[in-house]
Amino acid sequence: MLDAAAAARLNTVVLHVRLASDALYPTSYAPWSVFLTGKSGVGPSPAYDPLQFAIDEAHARGLQLHAWFNPFRAMLPNLVGKAAPSHVTRKHPEWIRKYGSQTWIDPGEPAARQYVLDAILDVVKRYDVDGIQIDDYFYPYRESRTVVRRVRGKNVRSRVDIQFPDDATWAKYGRKNFSDRDAWRRDNINRFIETLYADVKALKPAVAVGISPFGIWRPGNPPGITGLDSFAEIYADSRRWLREGWLDYVAPQLYWQVGGAQDRFRKLDDWWHTQNPQGRYIWPGLYTSRVYGGTRDRWAMSEISRQIAELRDARIGTADAPGHVHFRMGALTADGNRLAAALAETYQERAIVPAFPWLGAAVPAAPQVSVVGTDGPATFAVAPGDTTAVRWWLIQTRGRDGIWATTLRPAGEGRLGASAFGTAEPDEIAVTALSPTGMASAPTIVVP
Numbered sequence: 001m002l003d004a005a006a007a008a009r010l011n012t013v014v015l016h017v018r019l020a021s022d023a024l025y026p027t028s029y030a031p032w033s034v035f036l037t038g039k040s041g042v043g044p045s046p047a048y049d050p051l052q053f054a055i056d057e058a059h060a061r062g063l064q065l066h067a068w069f070n071p072f073r074a075m076l077p078n079l080v081g082k083a084a085p086s087h088v089t090r091k092h093p094e095w096i097r098k099y100g101s102q103t104w105i106d107p108g109e110p111a112a113r114q115y116v117l118d119a120i121l122d123v124v125k126r127y128d129v130d131g132i133q134i135d136d137y138f139y140p141y142r143e144s145r146t147v148v149r150r151v152r153g154k155n156v157r158s159r160v161d162i163q164f165p166d167d168a169t170w171a172k173y174g175r176k177n178f179s180d181r182d183a184w185r186r187d188n189i190n191r192f193i194e195t196l197y198a199d200v201k202a203l204k205p206a207v208a209v210g211i212s213p214f215g216i217w218r219p220g221n222p223p224g225i226t227g228l229d230s231f232a233e234i235y236a237d238s239r240r241w242l243r244e245g246w247l248d249y250v251a252p253q254l255y256w257q258v259g260g261a262q263d264r265f266r267k268l269d270d271w272w273h274t275q276n277p278q279g280r281y282i283w284p285g286l287y288t289s290r291v292y293g294g295t296r297d298r299w300a301m302s303e304i305s306r307q308i309a310e311l312r313d314a315r316i317g318t319a320d321a322p323g324h325v326h327f328r329m330g331a332l333t334a335d336g337n338r339l340a341a342a343l344a345e346t347y348q349e350r351a352i353v354p355a356f357p358w359l360g361a362a363v364p365a366a367p368q369v370s371v372v373g374t375d376g377p378a379t380f381a382v383a384p385g386d387t388t389a390v391r392w393w394l395i396q397t398r399g400r401d402g403i404w405a406t407t408l409r410p411a412g413e414g415r416l417g418a419s420a421f422g423t424a425e426p427d428e429i430a431v432t433a434l435s436p437t438g439m440a441s442a443p444t445i446v447v448p
Helices: 050-060 110-126 167-174 181-203 238-244 261-273 302-315 329-342
Strands: 012-018 064-069 073-075 096-099 102-105 131-134 144-151 154-161 208-211 368-373 379-383 392-399 404-410 426-434 444-446
Touching: 012 050, 012 110, 050 064, 064 110, 102 110, 110 131, 110 181, 167 181, 181 208, 181 238, 261 302, 302 329, 368 444, 379 426
Parallel strands: 012 064, 064 131, 131 208
Antiparallel strands: 073 102, 096 102, 144 154, 368 379, 392 404, 392 426, 426 444
């Protein structure tokens, strides 16, 4: 776990809850994940709900929690044949496609798309998550196989791409309305994204929807950038999702070093910000695990702080909110939190998630704050100033030493004691109400 000092400077945990049509929480839509207990379909013992526990612990620390889903990956290669009876590969084999080493849910099956949507919406309905995020598991990344041909009496080996086996769904659902199978596949994913966004907002408008696509939308965008074509290979028209406003934030995977090949990190960050007419948040994903994630091409520890500095500098003079996403937490906590400690200077102040005014622009009134008792450490009662919903109390405290501390507490906590102030001897306290969409009230100032 991150130490308290490091966690206090972050603002959100993105928790992987669906890796491959499984679940790290109890649900009728999928079996318990093998990564939790070692066996598909077997829950923890003694029984508890890992997702609810994570939400409670995150909120107690003033952290948002976003549930992270891989949508259409059905099974990891090393787990084939080990799924519980409730797993989609066994309940609905008609939706499942074997593709090279991969096992996939066919996005061309309308019922399968609805199943994946329902699995995500189940979490939105039942849990107090602040957001959901989906990864880039739409259609699978392309695989190839070796073909041996006889040419002039000799065996010649070559690699050819494997085609995704969706002939049946293409014939049934696609051919009537599309002349191009690639366009039909892309439409399947577009409709999935558009429907997901609309359905989440219908349930809980303030729950943020984020997507983490491959960093290159299409080669040549911007000019000079080459690499995998996610538009054509996994049928992810991520630029369209951003332009249409079918997400609240996008975390493009900028998994390259600053100044590396084609200067992809900086050029792609700049490019994504030119594709944002709806003014959504763009928070690049950083490949933090390249510092602590194995021995292959490890990055220097300083690379991550350099990337953060580049992103922050690029936002100077713009209206764009700075921010980024680390992949993954294990890299921050490795080697006794060494990387987290190295980032202490980068994260000098508490990060607050910016407001999402397009999800609700109502601003709460300044909270009502009153002293509860005078004996012992200061304790205050805090209540909303009007009927506008409040999600968090933002507490800024100046200690007797003149140093300010910032904390967040869930609005359900009507009493604030020393643990909420960041100091045992507060000299001045400012309490601000934050709405579910992050809209901030005027502060209420209290002098103990």
